[in-house]
Amino acid sequence: MRIKILIRLKSQILEPQGKVIEKSLSNLGLKNLNNIRQGKLIELDIPDKLSKEERDELITSACKKLLVNEIIEEYEVL
Amino acid sequence: MSFKSAVITFPGSNCDRDALVYLKTLTSGEVLNIWHEENSLPNVDLVIVPGGFSFGDYLRSGAMASKSKIINDLINHSKKGGYILGICNGFQILSEIGLLKGALIQNNRLKFLGKNCFIKKKYQSDFNCLINKDQVLKIPVAHNEGNFYCDDSDLKYLHDNELIAFEYCEGKFSNSIANINGSIDNIAGITNKDKNILGMMPHPERAFQNFHSSQDGKLILESLLS
Numbered sequence: 155m156r157i158k159i160l161i162r163l164k165s166q167i168l169e170p171q172g173k174v175i176e177k178s179l180s181n182l183g184l185k186n187l188n189n190i191r192q193g194k195l196i197e198l199d200i201p202d203k204l205s206k207e208e209r210d211e212l213i214t215s216a217c218k219k220l221l222v223n224e225i226i227e228e229y230e231v232l
Numbered sequence: 233m234s235f236k237s238a239v240i241t242f243p244g245s246n247c248d249r250d251a252l253v254y255l256k257t258l259t260s261g262e263v264l265n266i267w268h269e270e271n272s273l274p275n276v277d278l279v280i281v282p283g284g285f286s287f288g289d290y291l292r293s294g295a296m297a298s299k300s301k302i303i304n305d306l307i308n309h310s311k312k313g314g315y316i317l318g319i320c321n322g323f324q325i326l327s328e329i330g331l332l333k334g335a336l337i338q339n340n341r342l343k344f345l346g347k348n349c350f351i352k353k354k355y356q357s358d359f360n361c362l363i364n365k366d367q368v369l370k371i372p373v374a375h376n377e378g379n380f381y382c383d384d385s386d387l388k389y390l391h392d393n394e395l396i397a398f399e400y401c402e403g404k405f406s407n408s409i410a411n412i413n414g415s416i417d418n419i420a421g422i423t424n425k426d427k428n429i430l431g432m433m434p435h436p437e438r439a440f441q442n443f444h445s446s447q448d449g450k451l452i453l454e455s456l457l458s
Contacts, residue, residue, distance in 0.1 A: 163337070167381060168414065170342045220299060223292055223328065225335045226381060 155200050157213060158232040161222055162193030196221060234261035235457060237278040240306070242268045242297045247283035247319065247437060254437035255280065258453045268300040273309055278456065281306075283320030283374070283435060293336060293377045294324030303329055315456060316429040317359070320375055323421070323431030332422055332431045333390060334382030339375070340414025346374045348445060349412055350403030351420045351434055355394035357427040362455040368401060369448040371434035373412065378433040380415035380422075390422060397421040397430055 163169050172190040179187050200209050213231055222229045237255045241248040248265065255263040255278075264274055273279060287296035297303075310316055310331055318326040326332045339345060351369050353360045363369065382390070390396050398421035402410050411418050413433075421432030436449030 167337065168340055168379075170338055170340060174342060220295065221291070223295070223335055225383070226337055 155202050155209070157198050157200050157209075159196045159198075159213065159217065159221065159229055160193060160232055161196065161227050161229045162191065163226055164228055167226055235259045235278070236261045236264075236274070236276040237280065238264040238266050238273060238276045239280045239282055240266050240268055240302055241282070242284070242286035242300060242325075244286045244288055245282050245284035245321070247321075247435065250435075250437040251280045251282040251319065254440055254449070254453065258440065258450060259457065266302060268297065268302050270302050271305065273302065273305045276309075276314065278315040278317060279306060279309060280437075281316065281318040281322030281325050282437075283322055286321055286325065289321075289377075292324075292328070294321060294326075294328040297321075297325045298328035307331070310424070310429055313426065313428050315358070317452070317456075318429070318431040319435055319437065320373075320378075320433055323433055324377065326429060326431045331429055332424055333386045333395070334380055334416075334422070336375075336377045336433070337379045337381050338377050339379050339412075344374075344376045345378065345412055347372065348403075349373045349420075349434055350401050350410075351398040352401045354396040354399045357397055357423050357430065358456055359423065359427075359430040359452055360397055360455050362458055363451050368403060369398075369451065370403065370446040371436055371439045371449050372445075373434050374438075375413070375433055378413045378415070380419040380433075382416065387416060390419075393425055395423050395425065395427070397423050398432055398434070 169191045171192045176190040239251045324336045353363045399418040400410050400420045423430050436452045439446040439449030
C-alpha cells in the first residue's frame with residue numbers, strides 16, 4: 155500500500171520560500187495566487203498484510219521519531 | 233587538572249577540523265575525534281558537536297545526525313553533567329535530539345549568511361562567565377537555517393530559567409542590524425536547564441587565531457576552562 159504523508163510548517167511559522175514563489179508567479183503575470191506556502195510530501199510503501207492499526211502505529215511512529223519536528227511542523231496522512 | 237575533549241564527526245561535518253584545532257590550541261589535555269558510528273564516547277569533559285551539513289541537511293538540518301549511534305552516549309554524557317558545545321549545525325543537531333529547546337528554521341530573508349556578526353551575553357553560564365555584561369563579541373556566522381524558533385511557553389521557560397546565553401546585537405558598523413536571521417528575541421545561543429549544554433549559531437572556532445578577523449571566540453572555551 156502506498157502511503158503519502160504531507161508535512162508542512164505550522165501556520166504561525168514564517169515560510170519565506172512561499173513568499174518568494176508568490177512573487178515570482180506574480181512577475182509572470184499570474185495574479186490572484188495568494189498566501190503560498192511550501193511543504194513536503196513523503197511517499198512510502200507499507201505491506202498490505204498489516205492491519206489498519208499496525209499501519210497507523212508504524213506511520214505515527216515514523217513521523218514522531220524522525221519525519222516530523224512537531225515543534226515547527228504538522229503532518230497529515232493523505 | 234587536564235581537560236579532555238572530543239569532537240564528533242558526521243558525514244558532511246565541515247567544521248570538525250576547526251573545532252579540533254580550537255581545542256588543541258586552547259586546552260592542555262587530550263583532544264579526540266569521534267566518528268558518529270561509534271557506540272560510546274570516551275570519558276571527556278567537553279564534547280563539541282561541530283558545524284557543517286551533516287547528512288546533507290536531508291529532511292531537516294540535523295535530523296539525521298540526531299539519530300546517529302553516538303547520540304545515545306552523548307545523552308548519557310549530558311546526564312552525567314558533562315559539557316556539550318553545539319556550534320551551528322551542532323546546535324541544530326542538539327535541538328533535534330531534544331537536548332535544547334526550540335528549533336532552527338530558515339533565515340527570514342532567505343539568504344545564506346556568511347559574515348561576522350555581533351553577539352553579547354544575556355544570562356550567565358560556565359560558557360560565558362569571562363565575558364562582561366554588554367561586552368560585544370565579533371564572531372562569524374555561516375548558516376541558512378539559524379532562525380531560532382520556539383513557542384511562547386518555551387520562550388518564557390528560557391527567560392525564567394535564564395537559559396539564553398547569547399543574543400545578536402548591533403556591532404561596530406553603522407549598517408549592522410541586531411537581528412540577522414529572524415530569531416525570536418535575537419537569540420544566538422541557548423543552554424539547557426542544567427547549563428552544561430550550549431548551542432550557538434556563531435562559530436567561536438573560527439575566531440581565535442591571530443590570522444582570524446577576531447579572537448573573541450577564545451572567550452567561550454576560556455570561560456569553560458576558568
